[in-house]
Amino acid sequence: MAAASRPPRALVIGGSLGGLFAANLLHRAGWDVEVFEQSAEPLAGRGAGIITHPDIFDALARIGIATDEGIGVDIEGRVAFGRDGGTLGTLPVRQCLTTWGRLHELLLAAFPADRYRLGHACSGVEQDAKGVTARFRNGASARGDLLVGADGIRSAVRAQLSPETAPRYAGYIAWRGLVGENDLTPQTRRDLFPKFAFSLAPREHMLGYPVAGFGHSTLAGERCFNFVWYRPAHAERELPGLCTDIHGRIHDMSIPPPLIRLEVIAAMRAAARDSLSPQFAEVVARARQPFFQAIFDLESARMHCGRIALLGDAAFVARPHVGMGVSKASGDAMALAGLLRKADNDLAAALPEYSAQRARFGRAVVAHARELGAYLEACAAGKTTAAERHTPEAVMRDIAVTRTF
Ligand SMILES: Cc1cc2nc3c(=O)[nH]c(=O)nc-3n(C[C@H](O)[C@H](O)[C@H](O)COP(=O)(O)OP(=O)(O)OC[C@H]3O[C@@H](n4cnc5c(N)ncnc54)[C@H](O)[C@@H]3O)c2cc1C
Known part of the structure; x- marks a missing residue:
């Protein structure tokens, strides 16, 4: 060769x-x-939370990147909140949550700068x-x-x-964002840190977890809380409106966060107040620059x-x-x-x-x-199947856990 x-x-x-x-x-x-x-x-400074599984640490080690506790936030368990903010259940699941920005920074630093164009x-x-x-x-x-x-x-x-x-749209989107730990009220901070938390509303699914803060610190008080909120969005009736930017230009299925119209973000925050637990409504209200991604399957x-x-x-x-x-x-x-x-x-x-x-x-x-997304996809299509996937027990047990494929 x-x-x-x-x-x-x-x-x-x-x-x-x-x-x-x-x-x-x-x-x-x-x-x-x-x-x-x-x-x-440079791509640095973009992105939000990343759930880790052993492959990531294995690859970092093979590259020679040493990781310590600064790589992410360790959590010991999961919690599901009801609409009134009460705890519906807990489950002990240990996990390490990091950020896209932290991983990108480490991998970029390990690679010769003059070979990255x-x-x-x-x-x-x-x-x-x-x-x-x-x-x-x-x-x-x-x-x-x-x-x-x-x-x-x-x-x-x-x-x-x-x-x-070609990617196939699943019928729903995920709103995502980060909020600084110290931007939250003491009660919400106590409820959410350091846990992997869920809140389920009809047709919707919210989860969140702590990650390193904006300056990559994993110390208490300097961390962020990362949220992912799945909501139906019809491909023809709703997505084009969400993807119309502040200049009136329609983007194809995704839009750079700074270009999302303020009224779209205001409507999303109002919906959070109406349907999520108070802890998550507060997270959404105080997140710095929420953005959304359309959810696809691609094979x-x-x-x-x-x-x-x-x-x-x-x-x-x-x-x-x-x-x-x-x-x-x-x-x-x-x-x-x-x-x-x-x-x-x-x-x-x-x-x-x-x-x-x-x-x-x-x-x-x-x-x-x-x-795992069957319930959300069914709701987006006007059906009510796979409801067994949409219980506090099921989401705490199944979502983003490490498993063998
Ligand atoms: C800026 C950024 C932030 C992200 N943040 C998160 C996050 O917070 N949480 C999460 O779960 N996932 C995030 N992702 C997605 C995540 O990185 C991927 O799902 C996963 O890591 C697989 O990565 P990938 O490198 O295969 O694809 P991607 O991460 O999508 O990277 C593809 C890269 O290719 C570049 N590219 C595309 N077309 C071309 C072209 N024609 N020529 C040259 N370059 C091209 C893109 O700009 C991009 O940098 C993010 C991706 C990006 C690019």
């Missing part, structure tokens, strides 16, 4: 968590790696017997032995390899084609009920680097095995996440 005189060269498209896990692992395995991220601005939106890929070429909208191009498509749910790499694979038939491998959200997107987005991406990256090492960097031997292993895993995660 690569000439004996030079290390094999990998092009990684997408500089978020999946791309950086893969880039770091390949770099440490001796590959000459370059990352191309479409955003012209901002402002490079991939517009097409071509491959032949000798290599693969990526072309970028800024006119640049790059050539390598392997190309990793880690460019997320709207992947340009996937669109070219497998145009028939790719396979994760490779010749010299190209798909990874993370570019290949499979599971609804966030499983809390597996980052874990899955880190698992993909470990499998890719591990199988390449095992095959002595022979792509023809490693990539089909990578695709088979990780597509099996991706399908299982997407299917389980769909089951």
Whole structure:
């Protein structure tokens, strides 16, 4: 494959968590790696809470990133609140909650800065017997032995390899946001810290957990509370209105947080007062910059084609009920680097095995996440099935727990 005189060269498209896990692992395995991220601005400072599972820590350790208690907030248990704020139940489940920003900062610092290129939106890929070429909208191009498509749910790499694979909207959205611990009243702070909390309303599902604060501190008093509030939003009747920005421009299914109209946020906060427990209504009222994401399922038939491998959200997107987005991406990256090492960097031997292993895993995660979201999806479609998924016991037992797929 690569000439004996030079290390094999990998092009990684997408500089978020999946791309950086893969880039770091390949770099440490001796590959000459370059990352191309479409955003012209550094991604730092974006994102909210991330639920961790063991794969994330395994991948960080393989990269050589040491983690201590500063990586996240440890919680010992779960609690469900009723509409009046009373406790409906508790469950002991230990977990570590971190943030997208913290993980991105660690992974970026571990990777050579001069090999991470901002402002490079991939517009097409071509491959032949000798290599693969990526072309970028800024006119640049790059050539390598392997190309990793880690460019997320709207992947340009996937669109070219497998145009028939498209995200499927589940009928509901998740409002998300962070509020500083000290911006909450003492009573709410006592109720929510440090717990994984739930509040269920008809057709809706709210959860939240503590994470590191805006300055990454995990010390009491300096943390944040992260919330995720699932609500139905009809694809034609409601989503376009939510996605119409402060300038009147309609975005396709998602909108940058600063562009969300104030009346949309005010209506969401009013609905929180009407339907959520008082603790969560307060969290929503005081969150700094709430934003929403439409919930999708995405499944790719396979994760490779010749010299190209798909990874993370570019290949499979599971609804966030499983809390597996980052874990899955880190698992993909470990499998890719591990199988390449095992095959002595022979792509023809490693990539089909990578695709088979990780597509099996991706399908299982997407299917389980769909089951967990079955009640919300049914409500969004005007049905009332899967109500057994919408009890305090069921959500505390099932949502975002570590399990084997
Ligand atoms: C800024 C940001 C914040 C996030 N915050 C959270 C969060 O708080 N909680 C959570 O659960 N998940 C969050 N996610 C999603 C989470 O990172 C993913 O679900 C998961 O980690 C899988 O990551 P990924 O790298 O495969 O995909 P993504 O994280 O979606 O990353 C894809 C990357 O590819 C880039 N890209 C897209 N198209 C192109 C192109 N044509 N050329 C070059 N680059 C391209 C994107 O800009 C992005 O950086 C966030 C993603 C981003 C980008």
